[in-house]
Amino acid sequence: MAARRALHFVFKVGDRARTARFYRELLGMRVLRHEEFEEGCKATCNGPYDGKWSKTMVGYGPEDNHFVVELTYNYGIGEYRLGNDFLGITLVSSQAVNNAKKMGWPLKEVTSGVFETEAPGGYKFYLEDKEQLKQDPVWKVTLGVSNLQRSVSYWSGLLGMKIYEKDEEKQRALLGYADNQCKLELKAVGGAVDHGTAFGRVAFSCAKDELPSIEALMKKENQKILTPLVSLDTPGKATVQVVILADPDGHEVCFVGDEAFRELSQVDPDGDKLLDDAMAADKSDKWFADHNMKKVSA
Numbered sequence: 256m257a258a259r260r261a262l263h264f265v266f267k268v269g270d271r272a273r274t275a276r277f278y279r280e281l282l283g284m285r286v287l288r289h290e291e292f293e294e295g296c297k298a299t300c301n302g303p304y305d306g307k308w309s310k311t312m313v314g315y316g317p318e319d320n321h322f323v324v325e326l327t328y329n330y331g332i333g334e335y336r337l338g339n340d341f342l343g344i345t346l347v348s349s350q351a352v353n354n355a356k357k358m359g360w361p362l363k364e365v366t367s368g369v370f371e372t373e374a375p376g377g378y379k380f381y382l383e384d385k386e387q388l389k390q391d392p393v394w395k396v397t398l399g400v401s402n403l404q405r406s407v408s409y410w411s412g413l414l415g416m417k418i419y420e421k422d423e424e425k426q427r428a429l430l431g432y433a434d435n436q437c438k439l440e441l442k443a444v445g446g447a448v449d450h451g452t453a454f455g456r457v458a459f460s461c462a463k464d465e466l467p468s469i470e471a472l473m474k475k476e477n478q479k480i481l482t483p484l485v486s487l488d489t490p491g492k493a494t495v496q497v498v499i500l501a502d503p504d505g506h507e508v509c510f511v512g513d514e515a516f517r518e519l520s521q522v523d524p525d526g527d528k529l530l531d532d533a534m535a536a537d538k539s540d541k542w543f544a545d546h547n548m549k550k551v552s553a
Contacts, residue, residue, distance in 0.1 A: 258462055258513065259415065259432045261439070262318055262520075264344065264396050265325040265456040265507075266378055267302055269334040269550070271309075272534055273375040274326060278313045281354045281372075282346070282380070283387075286526035287312040287323060290489065291533055298482045298497055298509070300456075301327040302553070311530055315392055318520040322393040322437035325458075330539050333550030335376065338451030339444050340506060342397040343371075343379035348387040355382070376453065393437050395429065396457060398506055399444035403428060405503050406441050413476060414508070432459070448504040452553040456499075456507035463496055463512030470498045481507060493518040 268274040278284045289311045295301060301308040307330045314323030324344075352370055355362050362370045368384045383394070400406040407428050410416045416430040419438060426443035439457070461469070466484055473480050482499035489495075496512040523529070543550050 260460045260513065261322050261432060261437045262458040262460055262511070262516070263312065263314075263323045263325045265300065265327060265458070266374075266376070267332075267335050267453050267455070267553075268326050268328050268376055269332060270375045271311075271326070271328045271537070274328075275311070275530060275534065277360075277374045278324065278326070281358055281360055282351050283348065283354060284313040284315055284324070286530050287314055287318065288520070288523040288526045289529040289533065296487070297485055298487055298499055300325075301329055302452075302454075304329045304332070306331055309533055312520070312526075317522050319517060321391045322396075329553075330537065331550060332553050333543075335453035335553045336451040337377045337453050338449035339399045340448050340450045340504070341378065341453075341455050342399050342440075342442055342444075343381050344396050345369075345381040345383065345394045345440075346392045347383040347385050347394055348392045349384045350387055351382045351392075352384045378453075390435060391437065395438040395440045397440040397442055398457075398504075399448050400441045400504050401444065401446065401448050402503070403441060403443045409478070409502050410439065410441070413472060413478065448506075450505055454505075454507065456509055458509040458511060460511050460513040460516050463514055466496055466498050466510060466512055469500075469510055473500055479505075489519060495519055 295305040309328045311326040370382045420429040431438040479501040484498045493515040495515040500508040
């Protein structure tokens, strides 16, 4: 359990250019790697779609010691419907607050020194107006749950997370695998959790040898397994093994073998150029406009 690491959160994005600008220019993250795929992922990384798609990893530093964001872009889909499942990512960076103000990006101060903003697509971010943390500015990911105690039992009891805080009155809990890692906040939404079509995924790593036992435990406890243990190939890069679960509210949870993932997730110095080249070559918006059509809304 001690070796488990919080890795990334997966977003589906419809406007890749505006999204890239938000993460690079406003949040101040950098492109860690970019990959293009001609067909859907065996582990549905890009959602339940079979066509051409791309994956862009962005963050403040290498995924070995930073929590990052995975942006998946399906070429034929222009927007996704949000639910109440993803409630926000909180990061500490006065620079991001200043960047947003300079860019004229909408900001709303929700508590003293904490500003709410939205990435393209409506995904919420909370920016703490403090000096950016050197180790990793990304502090927590907040997910909505229908029953706090049931969710805490799942994430702590079955997945082995430490409970850092629990507030019954505010119906929230903060969990994580280590003090120096991004935390997971669970917050009751007062009803059922709706994942919309934008549903995301949170990823963690563990020793490869732990993956079969994670899968076996979920089977024993009658918990949902979305993707049984499978190997995923990335052309020219390491092959990783993953098992993908669903928590009691249907949040997707990916566990990946740490050893191969560390090799796969190395920062690509050409990441920015690969993303920019892919966006320049993407004529899908023009094609739809020329045919007086709109991209599909998922």
